[in-house]
Amino acid sequence: MYREITIPVTPLPAPGGIVHSDRMRTGEITIRLDGHTLRCADVAMAAAATGPLALEVSPYALRTAERAWRLAEDLSCHRTVYGRTTGVGANKDDTVQGEGSTEHGLRLLRSHAGAGGDRMPDGQVTAMMVIRLNQLLTGRSGISPTLIAALADALRAGSLPLVHRLGAIGTGDLTPLAETALALAGEHTWLRHPIPPVPVHAGDALAFMSSNAATLAEATLAALRLDTLTKASHAVAALSYVALGGNPEAYATPVHEARPHRGQVACAAEMRRMLGMEGTPAPGRRIQDPFGLRAFPQVQGPALDSVRYLREVLAVEINAGTENPMISTTHGNAYHHAHFHTAYVASALDQARATVHQVAELSAARLGDLVEPEFTGLRPFLAAGPAGSSGVMILEYVAHDALTELRQAALPVTLGTAVVSRGLEDHASFSTQAARAATAACAAYRQLLACELVAAVRALRMREADLGGLPAGAAYQRAAEVLDPDLADRPLTADIARAAEVLDSLATV
Template identity: 30%
Template sequence: MATFTIKPGQFTLADLRSAWQAKSTLALDPTAYDAIDASSAAIARIVAKGDAAYGINTGFGKLAKTRIPDDQLELLQRNLILSHSVGTGDLIAENIVRLILLMKIGSLSRGFSGIRRSVIDAMIAVYNAGITPCIPVKGSVGASGDLSPLSHMTLALLGEGDVLVGGKLVAAKQALNDAGITPVVLAAKEGLALINGTQVSTALALNGLFLAERLLEAGTVSGAMSVDAAKGSDAPFDARIHAVRGQPGQIATANLYRTLLSGSVIRQSHLVDDERVQDPYCLRCQPQVMGACLDLINSAARTLLIEANAVTDNPLVFIETNEVISGGNFHAEPVAFAADTLALAIAEIGSISERRIALLIDASNSGLPPFLVPSSGLNSGFMIAHVTAAALASENKSLAHPASVDSLPTSANQEDHVSMATFAGRRLHDMAHNTAVIVGIELLAAAQGIDFHAPLVTSPKLAELHQRLRQQVSFYGEDRLFAPDIEAAKQMVLKGELSSNCQDVFNGLYLA
């Protein structure tokens, strides 16, 4: 297994994508330890001096004015973790937990959090041992940090609660013992440093980001196939049209459609005698819609990359002046806005895809057999598959409502404006799966349409992708159990299998 060395504050999106896709062994750049040690020493000096400092020797939130005796500071931190572990719902997926741990290690290692190197080393050991903390996905409002889910993460370090090892539920104490890891006893401020922060919200949003990238690629492929299936025009993808508008995503995606459709014999067959003047918007305006989605995806990526490298706990230690300063970096508003932006892109990729499915099954618009099946009437073909796509597109409209505009005061009105970033990021997973089904159905429908044009063939690029799809799902010649076909196409979308054969087309599309 490859080793990834964390250089605090220097994660790239490529690093985060790799962690999301597969586990590696972690190591921390040795140069980071000087700042870590200096920061924890500053906390020790504050405790020794005896001055009240929030989260170090005081209560939390509304209880910040309550002074805690020095001999109870370890108990204070332990109680914080136990009392804040109040999450509910399904467990966060293992690959997202990997992102949480990775970003939390990176943030704490920047030397502004006052946490000892032994705690950070324990986190790295847990990660490398394949121990996944059980973190319920619900229970954070995305301000004062992701307190509840990060508390569940921290429980594993204490040897409390349950973890997953090899996909099996194991008591954390037993898992640590089996891996030779000593449970952590938290010192002053360390519990607060671990649970303040936006790493859960950010990891959930990054999951949405990386899925959105795959949806954009698959939706572009399916849209290009639909153009050929419906004998649409490639004129709307002419570079000159997009250059005079100047929108970067639109220019980039128009180039994708030109590349994917280049050399289509189907297109050549109707260049002369096609009486249609313009195609419907779902074909003609793809660069304008998908390009805008690309711009939103890249905008969100910029915000999330900054946040992945950020120090977001509270209070922060500034060793140059030996100060501990309380602020609000735990407020996840930037993440909430980024997640809301991604929700718009994910919903629109599915929305325009659904419209192309509707076009293809309508014989009066597509020129193809009704519902894309021979002997329609006896066979219903793609009739109800489109209904599924319509249902999911409609569901995504509701889910796309911005979470960031909501707020509900907590902690006796001390924390009176919150971001709801955790839900904003969490709902992207469901939305992405909905859109993956829609695009998967379109892929099947467009491939069906292309088959009906035989012996005319589509472009070389699309023919290769069409063949790859047909290796998993055969031509729909008569009614059969359709759900497995749709699931197979959905998985191709989610796994990025359609674009993997033509990465030369998509290279450079996203932030690296």
Template identity: 30%
Template sequence: MIQLNGSDLTLQQMKGIIYDDEFVAINPDSMEKVRKSREAVERIVESGDTVYGINTGFGKFSDVRIKDKDVDELQLHLIRSHACGVGEAFPNVVSKAMIVLRMNALLKGFSGVRPCVVERLRDLANENIFPVIPSQGSLGASGDLAPLSHLALVLVGEGEVHYRGKIRSTKEVYHLLGYEPLTLKAKEGLALINGTQAMTAMGVINYLAAERLIDQIDWIAAMTLESLQGIIDAFHPAIHEARGYPEQMEVAERIRAITSDSKLITHQGEKRVQDAYSLRCIPQVHGASRQSLAYVKEKLEIEMNAATDNPLIFDDGKTIVSGGNFHGQPIALAMDFLKIAVAEIANISERRVERLVNPQLNDLPGFLSPDPGLQSGAMIMQYVAASLVSENKTLAHPASVDSIPSSANQEDHVSMGTIGARHAHQIIVNAQKVVSIEMICAMQALEYRGSSLASISVQNLFARGRKVVPTIIEDRAYSKDIEALATWLSRDQYDWTIQHKTISS
């Protein structure tokens, strides 16, 4: 069980909650802060003071005073009118992450919601009730208004949820579980939708997938290096220490460790003096992407524990300030950085695929074909990899450099961070397929070389990979092989960070 307090939620804990179904609990001290913040809102309502989001309209309507009798109704109108997202729904893991992140933000005690709102979010997370949330429609400033409104609809008993493998009406699921819909009170609707939890939730999923991929690519590149009888001298520690990037040094050390007992690895001058950049510069390129991931991780873990709604309530209600913490620029930039980092992993992977299949660049059978000419072998797999990396280049265009004014120009600069996060996800999916193609080709090339000559670590990876994709003895439709290996890479529980010196059975 993971206890949330609004302050120290980590990516590792999020992984446990969304993928391993660890229960979430509420820190009692944090809930006390929620109660005090709510008391402050109720005092404002009783006093009749005009405060944005409590008894005013929203956006351009912020100067419109709402009658006291309509304050609660205002919140329901807000949720319903803003729930206009379009497109495919976010995956359930993103929906669950949004619930947990919104709950964690409210537990900071700056938002003025009642404890029952936080408790209902907890129940949704623990019961695996996933709101159906359209993925398109957020500008990433004023918060992820449209996506979070679809989440908030579920709290009031409206909208749809994914529950026990089926999409159902929220009303039906509440009836099954004996839940009563919440009636939102002053400020609660705004507190639920003014935030960056859609882009941050998608960012969490992206980071966890990219982190896994960045570990896997070193291993697969090592297999390619062995298959092409690559030169290990380029990974000498002195070279990388001379430059000074820790991540570059780490990648070089991993490649050296993985290939340490290989009989296929060569030294400069034995077969050639230098390898092409896609082999020789593995530490520099992979290492730079690792640097980017470290930046993304830092920003996500700050945002996961941030108060991002507006206004915020401080000093037991003595200070209520309207600001702009809902602006998603920090996550927008991080997601754009992540897009480029992962796209580059796919770019260099595709270049290694070309070196594996092109008979003008190696001494292997053309396109790794079992019968060159009659059979095309891996020829079109390289085409697919090239197509995917080209698609990634368009998706990698920074979303954060765009802005379109909204709400009658009151909200005149927005982040587009949720678009960046969605595009980052697609780049990662594409990259997983490119990396899978590299591994398929590297395994086939390794068979031609003699897999028993590879290092024990690479033999171990080869044995695991062959359980997913069998050897190519005759042309077949390879799309299922690519998809199967990409799925395996995205789900496998193998610890890619350590060395295994015995071959798996």
């Protein structure tokens, strides 16, 4: 029987997590795992923890997993079961004979733990372990209860195995999961809080590795960052709108009722809310604004839809039983399949990065408008010093550098493939690389939005704009509190960093 342990951790202000008010008062969070209800926000909470996790595992899920283990052991005595009674990959037809149950499993793990590259970030490793434990609790892997218990105990203890980044192509995170399983078996390095080793049986090795938990961990964390940044971009665009004297007609309800795409309608409604556009708002300075303002709902809408879809895909994946073979206690049989393939994840990540890149282009365009006197009525580059002062001229260079990185990160990974294992595995989704690219896209987009925010706040200060009690006014106050009011020519590095930090707060205005 598993017990609930509540360990104080720092709460994450992420929506949708399993957080209970009685524990929130003392700063304690419990993550409950049952194989079906893990949320993306729970994964983020786990990744943010730097020590033991408060974890509650469903007793019913444990019993289901144990029944699958007993069935798998029985089936292995009567029929061929891939990875249990055979080798793996192109060795699928090699029957395992005359070996102890532990040796076959350990040999598989040892051979697949040949990872490369840098260490995987600690938060991603913890998130990977939480996702893998939850997947195992769906009761379809046939893995031994001992190994499930060890993984749960490692999370409760705050244990962290040494895991490397390279070794997956979207058809199973074999190397990071093999390293994790070997650590549980006492044959691989723990970076902190090692737990006593447990035996690994013949059927445990492939069952533990047969998952994309590491890729899903990085994809989930990136998806939540993208979600936050796309929400924050409404506030940033609203501040630029005020600084540029935008035309409200572009956001009018009748306009978007004429082509009611979900994300586009939501973006226009959010801009109306941020800017207090009730009734008939005052006309703008121009009959037609530049695209950075005028086309924002049409370009932001696909990004909102794509990020939402990505989160929906990940919500399915982190609660899925993907092990090959699948052990079905309902049907009393083992099924060989291709759930290790993550085309849904790779495609959703590709789409999200591509649509966010388009929105980022508009941010760079608005920044260009903010340094143009024709649009602001202010001096070139929002300069405030003697003639020839550069003002925020350098922000465009920083922004376009970041935009170029984002453009590279937005290139689709689904156009490539791989043929491995002597031709038996002749396709790959590269969702692992798509998740890494999403992480890079988040960092680049954050810098780009920060540059726009620095310029917008500066322009509003110079115009002494009155935002009244508007939500956009609250966004301005939050940003103005952290940005240096000095308008003289000076390095803007600290301003960009502070603006990047305040974006998460702007997402909740």
